[in-house]
Amino acid sequence: MSTRDILTWAALGSIAILIALIAYRVVVPSEETLHARKISAALFQCQQRIVGLAEYGDAETPPYVANYGTKGEFYFAWQRGSFHFKNGYGAPEKMSASCIGDLETGEIKQLTVNAKTIL
Numbered sequence: 001m002s003t004r005d006i007l008t009w010a011a012l013g014s015i016a017i018l019i020a021l022i023a024y025r026v027v028v029p030s031e032e033t034l035h036a037r038k039i040s041a042a043l044f045q046c047q048q049r050i051v052g053l054a055e056y057g058d059a060e061t062p063p064y065v066a067n068y069g070t071k072g073e074f075y076f077a078w079q080r081g082s083f084h085f086k087n088g089y090g091a092p093e094k095m096s097a098s099c100i101g102d103l104e105t106g107e108i109k110q111l112t113v114n115a116k117t118i119l
Helices: 005-028 031-051
Strands: 071-084 092-102 108-113
Touching: 031 071, 031 092, 031 108
Parallel strands: none
Antiparallel strands: 071 092, 092 108
């Protein structure tokens, strides 16, 4: 076997190891990745639940906000005016909301829209 063949096999082996490591990280995500996915799923669930409360349709989806929850809890809050719902006359109405729940189960425990407790 020539030096060139050895180098070729070494390069192919290195590439195979690199591919295996990348595949492992995709299949077995880190704790941080799993936590971020749970937060994203909870935020999406809160946003969809809030939009579903619009009585006259044509509601804006609340924008991305950071999670202020601690440990196993999620807590999202939107300031008044950060999104709008149409009122009965078709005019946009400034909205506020908060959404709190269990991060492990994704269950919403408390939902408030414009200072009115929904859950």
